[in-house]
Amino acid sequence: MNYKQKILWAGLFSFYAFGVSAQNTAYSWTNLPKIQQPVFKKDTTSIVSLGAKADGITLNTKAINDAIEKVSKKGGGVVLVPAGLWLTGPIEMKSNVNLHLKESATLLFTPDKSQYGLTEGVYEGKTAARNQSPVSGVNLENIAITGKGVLDGNGDVWRAVNKGQLTESQWKEKVASGGVLKDDGTVWYPSEQFKTASVTGKSMLITPGKTPQDFADMKDFLRPNLVVFTNCKKILLEGVTFQNSPAWCLHPLMCQDLTLKNVRVKNPEYAHNGDGMDIESCKNFLIEGCVLDVGDDAICIKSGKDEEGRKRGIPTENGIIRNNIVYNGHGGFVVGSEMSGGARNIFVENCTFMGTDKGLRFKSVRGRGGVVENIFARNIFMKDIAQEAIFFDLYYFVKFATDGVRDQSPVVSESTPVFRNMRFENIVCNGAKKGIFVRGLPEMRVKNIHMENMVLKADKGAELIDSDGIVVKNIKFITEKTNPVILVDNSSALTLSGIEYNSDSELLVSVSGDKTGTIKMEHTDVSKARKKSEFSKGAAEKSLVISK
Template sequence: MKKIVTTIFTLIFFASLVANAQTKAKQPYSWSNLPVIAKTSFKTDTFNIVKFGAKNDGITLNTKAINDAIIACNKKGGGVVVVPKGMWLTGPIELKSNVNLHLQKNSLLQFTRDFDQYPLVASNWEGLAQMRNQSPLWATNQTNIAVTGYGIIDGAGDAWRMVKKDKLNESQWSKLVASGGVVTEDKKTWYPSEQSLKAAKLKNPGEITPAKTPEFFKSVKDFLRPNLLVFTSCKKILLEGVTFQNSPAWNIHPLMCEDLTVRNVYAKNAWYAQNGDGIDIESCKNVLIEGSTFDVGDDGICIKSGRDAAGRKRGMPTENVIIRNSTVYHAHGGFVIGSEMSGGAKNIFVSDCSFIGTDIGLRFKTTRGRGGVVENIFVKNINMTGIVGEAILFDMYYAAVDPVPLKGEKRDAPKVELLPVTEETPIFRDFHITDVVCDGASKAVFIRGLPEMSISNITLDNMTIKAKEGIDIQEAKNIKLTNVNLITSDTDPLINIQNGNVIEFKNINYNSAQLLFRISGDRNSAIKSSGLDATKAKAKSEFLAGADEKTLQINK
């Protein structure tokens, strides 16, 4: 009888453990319940690339030697492939399961500028199936892989990229043109080859379609720039300690991967590097980025999930992501979601990061045609300084241009029209941003939804922002700003709202304003403020384009 009772209690105990685990699994992620990322593990066996014939003279092409070392390591159950100190010239390297490619101190893995060493492969570019030159670092359907150490990986990107004249001074431009390549008829853009320039005039030449032959892709090969690192459909990945620099296009691009850890890496590109993103996490699940630095020519840390119909068909959101203790210097955006987010993004946690000199700080962008849902985004403890554009931006009218116009560049405002809601309509909702300090921006906060799809459920708490302009909210609902300190340049208005519904301002402090509120549009409702000293503004409110005065309530 005693044995039976013991067995019953044991069964009850294990049943309760299972029930608790299931309950915990069903609980939504939060700051106290962050995603868990599976870790890599490698055998200690080492495979030195020198023993496979590699030479560090900067002349010998070591492609075969390095790949042979990786293959040998993989066949023997895995381990560490060692790149010793020195300069190692190479073509594309393909990583295999259970292999840790380890760069020792003072090692430089220099990828060749010879385009012939990069075969054309079926790949992906900006969320679409594309033919590209094979990426310098490449892995597909591999498990338990790593690139670690203390060395530098250089993608020879300056041999591939076009450059806009407006992004260089006269001396830099003259030197670039004298180096070779060709310049466009308007003398505004340099291309590394005639083939690259001709391909640039075509519409999406790399897209894989039945009509395009191998001969066609060969004719545009120079234009089909690879990303420096592309890992596709891999599981358990570690990138640690290494500098990834000078990428032909995006720097680090995990695609449809699971359990990725990026720790203490440095992603570096020239500030004018076209498409020179730092890291693009696309349709990945369970990701940790920490202790890393990004100083690049496009977006710094970016979340993506495919473009338009192709992204929706893939249907793989980027989800369960932790980003912390990292710094972004020059970049179009510090932390970014979009614009290719058609598969969605959710459960993203960003904390304790600094953005210094980026065009935009927190940048969330999409456009009609994308579809997809971006939700459950949590951001806290963010420092910003010297932001060129907006400190915080939500924009559903992304137009595929640089976030800050170049000198003399004219841009028209997007045409505002109400369209039907379809699967192509993107959705931004449930963003929670708190504890932000920004010393210097063009505009503090910009939120712009679509007439048919408002940006919704945004909370902005505990922020101090020094900017030329204040807050601009268009086509949005359920927006709440609490404990916000704005130091602006006597703006007119401090707060602009166009077709805003259920917008709440609580404890907003500001230094001065010509006009406090400008409300426009005939679809506003329930705009309220409390704890806001209206006496510091020369005028309290202005109503335009059908706005009703009753929609705004200012309380002490």
């Protein structure tokens, strides 16, 4: 059986389970994943007892790490960070330790980059040289960062910034702070070393025979993620503010039983790779009551990139994401694009996205591979979305005008991404460029996405391209540009039911493509539109079946 046949049979089985009843799947809204919580001894050790000073000048790295080591060796407990400004270098967590920040406590990570050693890490799903993360832990169990304090990564000393991302006064202040400019004066770099690595496109990936020390000549370029936990179990982040990360903010990797509760995550809008939470190849997780305002994707699901991710073969699965608020961000809830290990059984509900670029965002590209399935979202409320409210695109970063890739149809293989079997309901969006955008691949369409009970106010309604089995039911499109309300291109087995739209719409449905199959439109008053349908590029008029 070849790869395409395996995908087909797996899809048929999954579609049967998905289509018959959510109760037949491993999880449902009434049977959500269970996440185990860490448990700690009440024994408490203050970092002050190990010599830490809250003067904002003293480097407290040793005192904090000594306290963590001491508590862990004693069998666990609480390491207390009292109110104050505590300057520190990298902190290494240990098992059975709860690092607790009292209200008004700030851990400020030093701008002295020599304190962060070169290490082997992961950058966008691949093994790479990085600077040591401000907070890290490997192969640990029962760990937590709790309280009402702040962890500040001092990210501005690490990252480059484009002139166009700052106001004139901010740009002048940035230039006066030091660093160097790109030759055309449009980008500020922290150092000449950073500029050289960036302009020449130096790779940070660790290939066979290389070690992190081989990248010493570009160390300044290797921005760390603020918090990285790798292969850990029973993790709790609660109540704390994580901000100003050099790159991604919170990055659990290959972890199990992860809880992020009532945390605040903040990065500047201009922060390159300024993601909020990147849950990568993790199993059993809860993200609840969090507030994010970041420079890239906010709550993001990942599982490795391309062949390396497929070889790792660890999906991100069994997750609950609820009662969160996202302000700035490239996407509110995001899957991809590094999803080569797959993602499944994820439940998103009662979330608010205000001013994000996109709302529910799913992205990938040929070469990734991986299967993303059984994603459920309900009660999602959006306002002032800059682009699409619901977005699927398997041409991430592909430039059609120059390479014509969309016209190609490669053979399906393990490197072909698969997005299928999802249900979104009870969604309101007040303001977007497009309400719904779905674009699969000719050789692997986006399949079996059920969207129901929505009110979408946007410039355009819906575009369904290279998709199969899409259900759009009981959706009200309030559109500014009404030609057409719904565009269909090379898609099949579509159901458009109970569609409401502006009474002055010029065109209800535009159908194109000679690979377009049956489109059922039902329970919809097609007479409100000046023209109910048009067909182009080989699409047959009989493909659209309209019934009451």
